[in-house]
Amino acid sequence: MSRQLFSRALRAACAAVLLAAGPAAADAACGGADLAVTAANPAPAPDGGSTEVHPVVANTGDAATSEPFTLLVHLPPGVVGSGTSATGSCRTLPFGHTVACDFPAGLAPGATATADVRITIASGMEPGVLEGTAETDLPGDPTPADNSAAFEITVL
Known part of the structure; x- marks a missing residue:
């Protein structure tokens, strides 16, 4: 099959998916958006203190996201958070x-979305390192393995 015929067949298949199943399914079949999460470790903080973590979601795909998405920042026991974006x-x-x-x-494609999450460490926490995660989910994401990232919170 020539490259031009293959390209036409691929476009036709993507159009059929779009008509039959909607934009999210077309994204999965035709390339589309691909979200990836990163989260750097926040600055250390004492018990009773606070710091911030700034997880980032990047669209590494070749199309814009066709649906809204949610970034979840999970914190360990003894740590509570509030966020803005x-x-x-x-x-x-x-x-x-x-x-x-x-x-x-x-x-x-190539754009990022960032959350600013202030985390407060409970009074009386022992010094040490706690783990948190940031994750997102987008229906049809072709590489879901990069949709989460761990980060460490150092309690002084």
């Missing part, structure tokens, strides 16, 4: 150990 809206879930930041559809 310039391009999304954040809320703290019950018990304070998860912050959810919702972002609209349309994150362009």
